[in-house]
Amino acid sequence: MIAVGQLVLIVALFQHFRHSEPTTIKAAKELEKAEKEGQNIIYSAFKKAKDILGQAELEGIKRASDTQLQAKKFEREYEEKFAQAVADSQKHVDEALNNHLNQTLANFDKRLEETISKLEKDSLFQAQSQLDQAKKSAADFEKSQLDRINNDLVDVVETTIARVLKKKLTVSDQLDSIYEAFNQARAEKFL
Amino acid sequence: MTNPIFEKLVKDHATRSGFLNAFSTLSALLTEELFKKNKKTSELVEGVNQKNVNQLLEQTKALLDQTEELTITVAFTPNDNDILAISQYVRKNIGNGVMINLKTDPRLLAGAIISKNGFEKDYSWRKKLFEGRKEIADMIKSG
Numbered sequence: 001m002i003a004v005g006q007l008v009l010i011v012a013l014f015q016h017f018r019h020s021e022p023t024t025i026k027a028a029k030e031l032e033k034a035e036k037e038g039q040n041i042i043y044s045a046f047k048k049a050k051d052i053l054g055q056a057e058l059e060g061i062k063r064a065s066d067t068q069l070q071a072k073k074f075e076r077e078y079e080e081k082f083a084q085a086v087a088d089s090q091k092h093v094d095e096a097l098n099n100h101l102n103q104t105l106a107n108f109d110k111r112l113e114e115t116i117s118k119l120e121k122d123s124l125f126q127a128q129s130q131l132d133q134a135k136k137s138a139a140d141f142e143k144s145q146l147d148r149i150n151n152d153l154v155d156v157v158e159t160t161i162a163r164v165l166k167k168k169l170t171v172s173d174q175l176d177s178i179y180e181a182f183n184q185a186r187a188e189k190f191l
Numbered sequence: 192m193t194n195p196i197f198e199k200l201v202k203d204h205a206t207r208s209g210f211l212n213a214f215s216t217l218s219a220l221l222t223e224e225l226f227k228k229n230k231k232t233s234e235l236v237e238g239v240n241q242k243n244v245n246q247l248l249e250q251t252k253a254l255l256d257q258t259e260e261l262t263i264t265v266a267f268t269p270n271d272n273d274i275l276a277i278s279q280y281v282r283k284n285i286g287n288g289v290m291i292n293l294k295t296d297p298r299l300l301a302g303a304i305i306s307k308n309g310f311e312k313d314y315s316w317r318k319k320l321f322e323g324r325k326e327i328a329d330m331i332k333s334g
Contacts, residue, residue: 153331154324161320165300174267177301179280181314185305190312191261191285 195238196221197251201258205278207292210255218248261285262292262306266299266315 169177185191196217204210217235224230225241233239239247261281269277274293281291296304299315306312 150328150331154327157327157331158320158324162300162317165316166297169266169301171267171269171273174265174301175273175276177316178263178265178277178303181303181305182280182284184314185312186284188312190305190310191307 194247194250194254195236196247197254199236200251201288201290205282205289205291206274207255207260207290209274210290214251214255221248255290258288258290259286259307260290260292262294264294264296264299264304264306264315266295266297266301266303268295269293 182191196214200210200213200217204213220235221233221239221244224233224235225239225244231241233244263277267273277293278291281289299317300320302315302317302319304311304313304315
C-alpha cells in the first residue's frame with residue numbers, strides 16, 4: 001500500500017512538471033533530464049512495487065499454508081480429544097447402566113419376595129375371614145331357626161293357655177281379676 | 192247447692208249408661224207427676240216441684256258431664272248383678288261420685304284396662320301373658 005502511494009505521488013509530480021511551460025532551453029533540458037529521471041523513478045518504483053507485491057503474495061501463500069497446517073493439526077487433535085471424550089463418556093454410561101441394572105435387579109428380587117409374602121398372608125387372612133363368616137352365618141341361621149321354632153312354640157303355649165283360661169275362668173274369677181286391677185291401679189296412684 | 196235428682200241417680204247408678212237410662216225414666220215420671228197430675232211437689236224425689244223441676248233436670252245433665260268417669264274394659268260381658276258388684280266396689284274403694292263406663296274385649300282373658308282423663312293402664316291377663324313370653328320360652332328351652 002505504501003509503495004502504491006509513492007507511485008501515485010511520483011506520477012502526479014511528473015504530470016505537473018510535464019505540463020509546465022518551459023521558459024528557456026536550459027529549462028527544456030532540465031525538463032528532459034527530469035523526465036528521464038522521472039521515468040527511472042517510475043520504473044524503480046514500479047519494480048519495487050512489483051517486488052513488494054510478489055513478496056506479499058509469497059507471504060500470503062506461506063501464511064495460508066501455515067494456517068491450513070494449523071487447522072489440520074487442530075482438527076486432528078480435536079478428533080482425538082473428541083474420540084477420547086466419547087470413549088470416556090461411553091465408559092461412564094456403561095458403568096452407570098450396569099450399576100442401575102444391578103440395583104434394579106436387587107430391588108426387584110426384594111420386592112418380588114415381599115409381594116409373594118404379602119400375597120400369602122392376604123390369602124391366609126382371606127381364607128380365615130371367609131371361614132369365620134361361614135361359621136357366623138351358620139350360627140346365625142341356627143339361632144334364627146331356633147328362635148323361630150321357640151316363638152312358634154310360645155305362640156302355641158299362649159294360645160293354649162288363653163283357651164284354657166277362657167273355659168276355666170268363672171265370673172267370680174273375672175270379678176276378682178277386675179278388683180285386683182283396681183287395687184294395682186290404686187297402688188300405682190293411677191286412681 | 193244440691194241437686195236432689197242428681198243425688199238420687201248417682202247414688203243408685205254408677206255406670207253412665209245406667210244413669211242416663213234412669214234419668215230418662217225419672218224425667219218422664221216427674222213430668223207426668225207434676226204437670227199431668229198437676230201436683231205442686233213431687234213425691235218421687237224430695238225437694239222437686241213444678242217451679243224447679245226443669246232447672247234441676249238441666250242441671251243434672253250438666254253435673255253428669257262434670258262427674259269423673261272411669262272407662263273399664265273387661266274380658267267378659269257382665270250382667271246387671273256383675274255391674275252392680277263392680278259399681279259398689281268402685282264407690283266403696285275409689286269414690287262415691289265416680290261414674291264408670293264398662294266395655295267388653297274378650298281378648299283380655301281376664302283383668303281390666305282402666306282409662307281415666309285420657310290416660311290408660313293395662314292390667315289385663317293378656318298383657319301378663321305377653322310379658323311372660325320370655326319365661327315360657329325359657330321353660331320350653333329348658334325342657
